[in-house]
Amino acid sequence: MIQKEYKGFLLSWAIGLAAYFLSHYTPHWLNGILLALMLGMLIGNFVKIPQDFQSGISFTSSKLLELSILFIAFGINYAHVAALGTLSFTAIAIIVLLMLIITFYLANKVNCPGSTGWLVGFGTAICGSSAIAALAPSVSKKSDDVAIAMAVVNLFGSIGMLVLPFILSGLNLNTQELGLLIGGGLHSVGNVAGAGYSMSKEIGDTAITVKLARVALLSPALIFFNYLVNKNEMSGWKSYFKLPWYLWGFIIISIISSYITLPAAFLSFIDFLGKIVLIIAMAAIGLKVSFKQMFQSGQKGLSFGLLIFVIQLTLLSLVVLIM
Numbered sequence: 001m002i003q004k005e006y007k008g009f010l011l012s013w014a015i016g017l018a019a020y021f022l023s024h025y026t027p028h029w030l031n032g033i034l035l036a037l038m039l040g041m042l043i044g045n046f047v048k049i050p051q052d053f054q055s056g057i058s059f060t061s062s063k064l065l066e067l068s069i070l071f072i073a074f075g076i077n078y079a080h081v082a083a084l085g086t087l088s089f090t091a092i093a094i095i096v097l098l099m100l101i102i103t104f105y106l107a108n109k110v111n112c113p114g115s116t117g118w119l120v121g122f123g124t125a126i127c128g129s130s131a132i133a134a135l136a137p138s139v140s141k142k143s144d145d146v147a148i149a150m151a152v153v154n155l156f157g158s159i160g161m162l163v164l165p166f167i168l169s170g171l172n173l174n175t176q177e178l179g180l181l182i183g184g185g186l187h188s189v190g191n192v193a194g195a196g197y198s199m200s201k202e203i204g205d206t207a208i209t210v211k212l213a214r215v216a217l218l219s220p221a222l223i224f225f226n227y228l229v230n231k232n233e234m235s236g237w238k239s240y241f242k243l244p245w246y247l248w249g250f251i252i253i254s255i256i257s258s259y260i261t262l263p264a265a266f267l268s269f270i271d272f273l274g275k276i277v278l279i280i281a282m283a284a285i286g287l288k289v290s291f292k293q294m295f296q297s298g299q300k301g302l303s304f305g306l307l308i309f310v311i312q313l314t315l316l317s318l319v320v321l322i323m
Contacts, residue, residue, distance in 0.1 A: 005055055005056035005059045005060075006056060007050075007052055007053045007056050008053040008054060008055060008056020008057035008058070008059065008060060008284070008287075009056040009057075009059065009060050010056075011049075011053055011056070011057065011287070012040075012056070012057055012060040012061070012064075012280055012281075012283050012284035012287065013060075013280050013283075015036060015039050015040055015043065015280075015283035015286075015287070016036050016276070016279045016280030016281075016282070016283035016284075017276075017279075017280070018039065019032050019035040019036035019039050019279055019282075019283060020032045020036070020275075020276060020279050022035060023035050028158075028190070028194065031154070031190070032275065032279045033129050033150065033154070033278060033279055033282050034150065034151065034154045034282075036279045036280070036282040036283040036286065037147055037150055037151070037282045037283070037285065037286040037289075038286065039283060039286065040282065040283040040284065040285065040286020040287040040289070041147065041286040041287075041289050041291065042286075043286075043287060044286060044287040044288060044289060045289075045290065045291045049287065057284050057287050057288060058284075058288070060280065060281065060284035061143060061281055061284035061285045061287075061288060062137065064277050064278075064280055064281035064284065065133055065136060065137055065146075065278070065281040065285070066137050066244070066246040067246070067277055067281075068133050068274055068277045068278040068281055069133060069134045069137075069246045069247070069249070069250050070246060070249050070250060070253060070274075071270055071271070071273060071274025071275075071277060071278075072130050072133070072134060072218075072250070072274060073249070073250040073251075073252075073253035073254040073257065074253060074254075074257050074262070074267060074270045074271070074274070075215070075257075075267075075271060075274075076215055076216055076218060076219070076254040076257060076258065077212070077216065077257065077258050078216050078254075078255075078258040078259075079258060081213055081216055083209055083213075084209055084210060084213045087323070088176075088180065088210070088213075089213055091180075091319045091323070092180075092184055092210060092213055092214060092217075093217060095184060095312070095315050095316060095319065096125050096126065096214060096217050096221060097224075098315060099121065099124070099125035099308070099311070099312055099315070100121070100122065100125055100221060100224060100225055100228070101228075102121070102308070102311060103117065103118060103120075103121025103122060103124075103125065103308060104118065104121075104225070104228045104229070106121075106304075106307075106308070107121060107304065110300070110303075110304060110307070111300070112300050112301065112304045115136075115139045115140040115142070115145045116144075116145045116148050116149055116300070116301045116304070117300075117301070117304045118135070118139055118140075118225070118229070119132045119135060119136060119139070119140060119145060119146065119148075119149030120132075120148075120149045120152050120153060120301060120304055120305045120308060121304070121308045122135045122221070122225060123135075123149060123150075123153040123187060124153060124156075124187055124305065124308050124309055124312060125214075125221070125312065126214055126215065126217065126218050126221055127187070127188060127189065127211075127214060127215045127218065128153050128154070128157055128187035128188030128189075128191070129150055129153060129154065129188060129278070130188075130215075130218075130278075131218060131221075132146065132149050132150055132153060133278055133281070134218060134222055134247075134250065135222060135225060136149075137244065137246065138222075138226055138229070138244055138247065139225075139226070139229050143285045143286075143288040143289050144289050144290065146285050147285055147286060147289045148301040149301065150282065151301075152301050152302055152304075152305035153187050153188075153305065154187075154188075155302075155305070156187065156305050156306065156309050157186055157187030157188050157190075157191040158191065160185065160186045160187070160191060160195070160309065161186060161190075161191040161192075161194040161195045162195075164181070164182060164185065164186065164195050165182075165195050165198050165199050168181060168182070168199070169199065173320070175200070175202045175203050175206055176206060177320045177323075178196075178199065178203045178206070178207070179196065179202075179203050179204075179205075179206025179207040179209070179210055180206070180207075180210055180316065180319070180320060181313070181316050181317070181320060182195045182196045182199075182203065182207040182210075183196065183206065183207035183208060183209065183210025183211040183213075183214070184210050184211075184214065184312075184316045184319075185309075185312055185313045185316050186211070189208070189211055189212070189215070192207050192208060192210075192211040193207075193208060195207070196208060216258075218250075218254070219250065219251050219254050222247055222250070223247075223251075226247070
């Protein structure tokens with residue numbers, strides 16, 4: 001395997017590590033994950049990569065994406081559910097459930113290509129790029145779908161981080177309501193922190209708590225969405241538990257990390273390592289993406305991303321009005 005795969009493997013690592021170091025000098029919205037994807041796409045489309053690199057690139061894009069899911073699990077803590085309170089968490093859980101159902105059926109209705117719509121909606125509902133990375137291996141067979149979903153979610157997350165505070169500052173809402181809208185509406189933890197703390201520390205703290213509760217729902221959300229996607233292929237209750245190894249690993253690790261206090265230094269190292277693995281996986285995915293194919297399906301991905309983002313904010317606004 002090493003003799004066959006090492007060339008594409010090393011190329012993906014070189015691009016990924018370059019993206020990681022360069023991301024320290026780029027704007028906030030252009031993070032290491034998106035930069036690795038873009039660099040991979042540029043090289044893959046404008047440099048003729050030898051055929052003997054392809055198997056290593058495919059191996060890196062699939063296996064490292066699966067491996068990155070295990071690292072994500074260490075950052076999940078179900079204690080954030082308790083910190084949010086029963087009423088607020090129930091509201092968030094219902095919205096996440098509705099968003100997953102809407103995503104699954106609406107993506108087909110609007111004819112969003114491949115699994116792009118599913119990945120965009122799942123990333124919007126849970127936690128951006130990390131959620132897409134967790135779902136992608138089980139629902140997507142095309143690198144273009146993952147690339148488009150990552151780009152769309154990062155784009156709207158960044159726009160929302162800049163625009164939402166300006167819109168909300170003109171409304172007569174309290175800290176809890178503002179935190180719920182920001183923490184429940186924006187895509188990644190970074191987006192939520194940027195928007196929340198730009199308004200005030202109290203709003204930022206509340207928004208982060210809400211966001212972390214959404215992240216804590218990643219495990220059940222993965223199981224539920226896998227059920228929606230594969231329900232027609234299931235033949236009995238045992239089929240519901242035939243999850244890929246990395247999803248079982250994700251669930252087990254997330255439970256352990258929620259109830260056992262792990263050393264801060266260890267968690268910091270795992271977070272760093274997980275980020276590097278995901279960035280390298282995205283570089284490999286970028287190497288396999290065709291600009292032509294991405295352009296053809298990317299427009300619908302953008303439209304669907306905006307639609308699902310607006311739906312999520314609308315549902316949250318209704319919750320604020322009711323509460």
